[in-house]
Amino acid sequence: MEILVQQIVSGLATGGIYGSVALALVMIYQATDVVNYAQGEMAMFSTYLAWTMINAGLPYWVAFFGTLLVSFAGGVLIERVVIRPVEGKPILTIVIVCIGLLVIFNSLAGWIYSYIQKPFPSPFPERPIMLGVVVFGAHDLGAIGVTLIVLAFLYAFFRYTTLGLAMRAAAQNPASSRLCGIRVGWMLAIGWGLAAMVGAVAGMMVAPIVFLDPNMMAGILIYAFASATLGGFTSPGGAVVGGLIVGVLENIAGTYISFIGTELKLTVALAVILVVLVFKPSGLFGRAAVHRV
């Protein structure tokens, strides 16, 4: 029983991270119909920036928020410089550009920081926390908390601010948004910036668990795809719930189904993608896409 609860909590912790990356994917997908394959590598690169700042002697939280700022600016810049020229081009063109970004960030990180794994600090105490008879890792609980804070922040931003409203409008109906005086291009760029920020948080939360190296987000991106597919690519809330489900499912399958163990965990994610696409392609909370042809 204790093992089950522990597995669920640590599943929720990694699930929150999958959910955050999934959320970043969904934010960009909803605004531009583009799946940003480079989301994971952008997050990895942000984490390296945080590592550099921490190694330069900055306190953790200064580095944390500094990384968020730089990531936001970087996301905006990437949209303006790289994505903007291919806006409205065939979807394959944009996919190729995103994959190009993925390779560039991966190689750039390897070139600057080498491919050797680096430890990344957690802001939470190392001492495990006892709740009743169950022992939890402080980092797991902290990561869940950080994920929830990010979610609450984004929800409040999109729900209550005029800028958030304008971004939702620009994603839904660009022509009408322009007629309201909204600079649609900039809304998309800000969307990329926010997604890069969310990804950076996920990167900094996962790095203490998996260690920092240029390939650390490759697997997580697949889990994030599974999460977004499960929750529905059109539903930001669904993406996070999907992440939590995938995280827990993965842990429980790894613990209780003997042949899966730790080696075949990633297969769980791929199985989730397959099952969802076959039986409910719009996901648990998504809307079926309707296109005029």
Next chain:
Amino acid sequence: MAALLEARALHAQYGWTKVLHGVDFAVEEGGITTILGANGAGKTTTLRAVCGMVRTSGEVRFDGRNIAGRATEAIVRLGIAHVPEGRGTFVNLTVEENLRLGAYGRSGQAGIAEDFEAVYRYFPVLASRKRQLAGTLSGGEQQMLAVARALMLRPRLLLLDEPSLGLAPMVVREIFRIVRTINRERRVSVLLVEQNASIALGIADNAYLMETGRMVQSGPAEQLRQNDAIRRAYLGY
């Protein structure tokens, strides 16, 4: 009266297809001007050209300034509100959020709050549905929402594209009555594009007749209504 909006030799094209072939027209300050014409004459394109939504050449002067070639969002911020064909409703947002977006280009919370009250007074049905998703409104209510959203900009010029399209005659009369009221009370000049010639000539001060991308006749609305050829072709009696 002085012209608030004036187009000279306005050309527009979609890709290689030219749609406007040198259109001239003017909208008088404080008046209602209508552009009549059959399907495909270029009426919608004329409105889109004013707002920079198509590739154009030629001159469009708003309040004396040439606005041709500017970005749509910049033109809108000058005080030109466009109610597009098909209403442009944000169907997944609430009625209130749709209206807030209408005021996006403005600053000054007090003025915006005033205008919320004003549009709810013109369209009481919107007030009772402000928390509802706009996509759940009827066609007539969505058209009212589109006009109300445009008013939230506190525009000097209102461009209306086929507000009667697909609506019951009673709803159409109601909307045109409100447009007339808005024009008088708030001194908003109106450029109205309409297929329903009789109702458009009923509220307009000036009218233009458009055929295949050119203005072929113009004059006071009353005069066009008396014109035999127009009566037979567009009014049907």
